[in-house]
Amino acid sequence: MKTPILIAAIFFSGLAFAQKKSDSTQTKNIEAVTLTKKVFKKQSDRFVYDVAASPVAKGNTTFDLLKQTPLLSTTDDKTLKIAGKNNALIYINGRKTNMDAESLAQFLKNTPAENIQKIEVITVPGSEYQVESSDGIINIVLKKKMSDGTSGNMRMSNTQNKYNSSNASFSVNYRKDKLGISANLNGGENIQPQTYILRNGTDLVKNESTGDIDDPNKNIGGYLNIDYQLNEKSNLALSWNSWANKSYNSTIDLFNTLTVYNADGTLNTISHTKTKNREDARNYNNSVNLNYEIKLDSLGSKLNANAAYLNYKRFQYSDNNTMVPGKLQDYLTPGKKIIQNIPQIINNFSGTVDYIQKFNNDLTISVGGNYNKTKTDNDTKNFTYLYDEDGNVEKTEQDFNHFIYDENIYGAYLTVEKKFSDKFSGKLGARYEITNSLGTSDNASPEYRRIERNYNNLLPYLSVNYAINDKNNISYSFSSRMRRPSFWELNPVRNYISEFNYTQNNPFVKASSTYNQELTYMYKNSYFLILNHSYFKDQITQVPLQGYVKSPDGTIGKQNELRYIRTNFGDKQEMSAMVGVQKSFFKQYLTTNFNIGVQHNKNNGILAVDPTSGDTFVDKDGKDLVYRNNISSTSFVIQTNNTLRLDKKKTWFLGVNFFYIDKQQIELGMLKDLMSLDLSLKKNWNDWTFAVNLNDVLRTNIVEVEDYQANGNYNFVRNDQYRRGVTVSLTYNFGNQKVKKVRNIESASDEIKNRTR
Template sequence: MKKQLTIAALLSLTFSYSQDTYQQDTSAVKEIKEVSITKKTFKKESDRFVYDVSRSPVAKGNTAFGILKATPLVSSTDDKTLKVLGKSNAVIFMNGRRTNMNAEAVVELLKNTPAENISKIEVITVPGSEFNVESSEAVINIVLKKKLDDGLNGNFRLTNHQDYYNQQSGAVSLNFRKNKLGISTHINGSNWQRRQYYSLQNGTVEYQNTSEGPIADPNLNLGGYLNMDYALTERQNIALSWNSWANRSYGSKGELFNTIITPAGTTFTKTINDEDARSYNNSLNLNYEIKTDSSGSKLNMNVAYLNYKRFQHNINSTFNSNTQRETLDLTNRFKQRAPQVIDNYAVTADYLHKFKNDLTVSVGGNFSKTETDNDTYFEKLNQASGIYIKDDNQSNHFIYQEQISGAYASAEKKIGGKFSGKLGLRLENTHSFGEILNSDLSIKRDYSNLLPFASISYDINEQNNISYSFSSRIRRPSFWELNPVRTYLTPTNYIQNNPFVKASEVYNNNFTYMFKQSYFFVVSHSLTKDDFSQIPLQNGDELRYIRTNYGDKVEFSATVGTQKSFFNSILTTNTNLGLQINRVDAFLDQDPITGDQFSPFIIDTHTNSLLIQTYNTLRLSSKKDWFLGVNYWYVGAHILNIGTLKPLSSLDISIKKIWNDWTFNLEATDLLRTNIVKVDDTQGNGNYNFVTNDQFNRGVQLSVTYSFGNKKIKGVRQIDDASKDAKSRTR
């Protein structure tokens, strides 16, 4: 049930990490001319890889999310997040403007945006100092199609997906240009329900607990965007962008049957959680751009506002039960109300100057102010009186304010036609203050970070290129992670957020060798100092997942891959094969909020994992109207901060028919039922914690897309949203 009973918060790292482990960072590749794939489909330009979607055989009838999964260096294993090789969740831009929405809204938008709207996808594996992004985040910029003359065009898409439940979605996109005015708008809606089944096993020498059962989470979504761009003069433009998204999840229900074994005997209980939740996300961005010369120098300024609201109410009830899993007498019930409101105000200014001697210099700065309000109300049922009584220990009103100021300078230079290099330096200052009203708890932080960036590339000859890059970044906790609220799975098993979580430092090194502009070999190393996540602490029959800083994490990877077409473009493949070595050094024995002592949780080990990813499109007819898609990925077992993730894999097959302006696409996912998350951890003191999550990923989806109107439409220009850095830290 959202982040609450679905235990998405508990397994957020598990799901995202399962994807990180089979993608390696090719960030240091520089000055590769281009890869010859289906009329130059994939090529390297300066600091980014460019995928020409308009020339791709997998584009028509696909969605933005689907085409991103088929984009070189990008993939997804959980159908919820997108990764760039070796990176955490990718930051999504559209026309150079960050999609200023929370993660769920971005996924809904991408899954309902037809790929026919896209001209190209730019993948920036290691963003330079000019990018204000967190940690090792990569940037994916989706460039919408451009017009050659005035007019109106658009498309609509209908999708029906069947796995455990039936799900429907629809979307409409319109593009209009008249003289100096350009307008682009998109509206999408969906009605989906996800079935999940959990098995949670944990225990100590004397206590053992098993909780298992289904979770159903119905969702209604409505969202979209409106972009308007007006040319004041030949060199000056002004633009206004509005993104909006609303979600309603009423009637979510989770049922966990609990078997508790203690020295006194075995007892059975059933925990039922009923939840109603709704979320809203709205953002505005005003942009002004002026070109200062004919060589491409320009000044770009943005002012933005973001408002995010989430209202959640749940009733958690535990009953005595028996071996037949019948619901007997009530033993415990509580209500929890946990609203969250986030307001973000941001401004940015960037100036880029291009000199005649192949030198490009960029300078700029940003300021962001965020205010969050989290008013959690917790009340327990007094069974004798039938009255709910407020629990002051678990009710709190947490206020958090944060200001981030940043400035950067970078210079990029080409030397002699074979060498190119880039140096950058970013300075960030963070000032934050959080407090629980009417209590003694408050946290104040004021710190600065100097973040260098460097890269160099050398073209040995027309067929061989080597490159290296180094970057340093800060990873800050999401705003919801700082809210000190508990999310109960059972009365003795819950997730605890933490306002004391500190930012982590991340250092990345990448070496890349490219051969014949089609094949690449990448070695990547990443060190995260004082990383944070959810760490399981056990004491008797109690299990707390504490969100806190736990230690260091090291990732080393080596991968070989290709993106290429064969047999006169009948077969197009995007394939990677790699090895990843992960090391985690974790230690925790105390709840950082309450100070309660637990048996130590320790991880001091490493794992070696095999990684396979292959996406293939086979053209079945000479008319180019029938296509077969065969996709497969595999992730070997590897260590996480909460235990060892068992192997994951998925085989997906699709068939597509193009008929004039209509496209029909039928897809079957996870045919072998191998995409089931399993995490195991056994401590030296005998404590164990096993988690299994089955999301019923096997399913069938049919989509129908129709395009209409003038196909020669000039798109709105690329804009970079000022409040982009706050978006990814909302829920």
């Protein structure tokens, strides 16, 4: 059950700055390396990690290596994050990978690190990249001149936390002359457990819900990439990606307590109910991309074109039940039932064209454009049944809403990159985007049946880099971006946690703007200082409104409600300072990645009305209740990832990783401090790799958010996702591991695909 209560808390809380759970260790033989190159350096618009010159590259998968790359980490062993960024997009050889998150993780875990030349971390992407908000880019550059042949990988893993889960994958790469084929098939099953404590209310009304959420999942997916070299200058490639998830019998089981006090503070009543919800959901994601590339000269000038189609389907059926004590106090008597049928279908057609012209080695001009046409179809049906004291249906209500959203995006960019001298270089660019969207609803009130938005945005970009000398380097970047709402955020549906506690999506959410600045200093290509400032205008987030609901006609409800509403919530600033080191010690027996820093958040938002219904919230005396967050906070962050080689033969490795983040103010309230200690042990034997990972050993990675409003409202959420667990994995590599990889292509629909999640 994809319960989104803590989406804001987890993904917009600054935890991206904390960069938790980087639990990789190194395995397989590490050959003697003479470090004659700069392993970690700063270029004009990116950090470059020279894997070929690094002592930790040998014997790893690409995913393991990325987790050891400076500024990178993972929170869930599936997705990667860049310090100070909301999200990290994966590029290979300068092109975004056309895969969903699950398939991408499997691809990275099945690609040997020996095939990688370098890893580029682009913290502030230029105008040529289609990214949103403060997203960063990880570009993996593969080695060239690899021989023809076949190679493959098989991997099995088993994880035990509250429940047991298993995964398996098989991948194969083939290249012969002009033809390259890459394919992967992976799948698994797991139960995602959560335990919640939810408390909210006012001075006179207290609600508490405690219990468990269990979400079983079965997944299967894969990809097929075909690349054919038409001649010495041109290539044609076809990519197909598919992913399916089945999540049946997801359950919510909560015990609810409602306590009401009199005006003088004395107890009035205490009542109890139980929430028993069940959900069946399944989703499918299929995409295909056709790419054509032609090289125009020996300097690297080229023309690149993509055409893509994306189809996403999700079907969700939920049965939400409020059970009352009944005559036998057994909580088997229904009080209220809400049945929801929430399908979503997304179709997208996309195209991109990029032209890059190089003039010697000093000047590069890039120009290009993109077009996206998207249609989402959301035909939601709600049935509400009210029961009498004997459990008989007393009243039935129906609420149908067929919401269709059409969106057209036109974009164009121009960048100029110039190397003025061996020490000084710069890059200047801009992206211009036109967005036309229309949302229609067949049964809403007249003012809400047609929601039309048209806006144009000019997004400038600048970066400069100055190498003071061989030991000192300084750079500055500025970027402006948009953050469009995800398609699920626009679908005006409610996801019920309990009868009076639910999330509310919002078709009126508009795109937000983000302005990023970053100043970086690097010393000896091992020590670095990063100063970052991000300003979010009309930020998209989730905000709690609670109290007695007052409808636009003046009617006031009889029960205190809590709605987590997706909306544009004012402005926000994030400022951070971080120092770090990436270095090997004691003849490479110890490799360490260490970051320490502070982050300052400034929130400035207010919400008084539910934008989807016009409802306001009042206390028992009819006084308006609003939600305000204009609180600032400063947080201390530390992260260290260490790999210890345990034997002279270089086959045993121990990983010790730790993070800590101080408490900080987020949109939902004050997020308490978090930390996690992760350990891992790996053994390499010929083509086999055996690994044991212990995550969150101290069981301290549990989210708690608490908020108190001046009007007396409070809200508390404790979410335990059972992150402590052990994972055992076995990997076997076969074939010619020097096979040249299939050319990875950025799909024209990648940016749209990100908004389906």
